[in-house]
Amino acid sequence: xxxxxxxxxxxxxxxxxxxxxxxxxxxxxxxxxxxxxxxxxxxxxxxxxxxxxxxxxxxxxxxxxxxxxxxxxxxxxxxxxxxxxxxxxxxxxxxxxxxxxxxxxxxxxxxxxxxxxxxxxxxxxxxxx
Numbered sequence: 001x002x003x004x005x006x007x008x009x010x011x012x013x014x015x016x017x018x019x020x021x022x023x024x025x026x027x028x029x030x031x032x033x034x035x036x037x038x039x040x041x042x043x044x045x046x047x048x049x050x051x052x053x054x055x056x057x058x059x060x061x062x063x064x065x066x067x068x069x070x071x072x073x074x075x076x077x078x079x080x081x082x083x084x085x086x087x088x089x090x091x092x093x094x095x096x097x098x099x100x101x102x103x104x105x106x107x108x109x110x111x112x113x114x115x116x117x118x119x120x121x122x123x124x125x126x127x128x129x
Contacts, residue, residue, distance in 0.1 A: 007050055008068060015043050017069060020060050022085055022114060056110065057117055064121070079119065086115045 008016065011032055018028050025040055034040065048054060051062045063069045093099075093107050 007066065008047060012043060012047050012050070013068060016047055016059065016063055019056065019114070020063075020069060020118070022082060022118060024089060056114060060117055060121070079122075082115060082118060086111055 014032060015028060018031065023031075025037075028034070029037075029040065032039075047059060051059050051066075053059045053062055060069070089111050090108055093104050093111070096104065099107070
């Protein structure tokens, strides 16, 4: 890991990596022992602020550029597995009664964007080998 890894705390680095891998927020909360959903918003804001970005796409790009994430860890994504995961996630979002339709659209958009980023980076990294 690059010396800039001190830019983010250990918990923020794990959160960044798990988010890039498409791990859902419930699993991240369990792994990092979050007390409530506000913790997600708080840690995401801190990551974005520290990386000087406004969304996950740019956060991932900046993290790879700064070598906060190791490209070797993400070279081999299983597209079928990722597609299945995103499909399940979207179904859960659509069936949720906890959020309104506008928020559902946004959450689905962000999930699809994350999926697209993984595929894009996977192909970019494979070409460099």
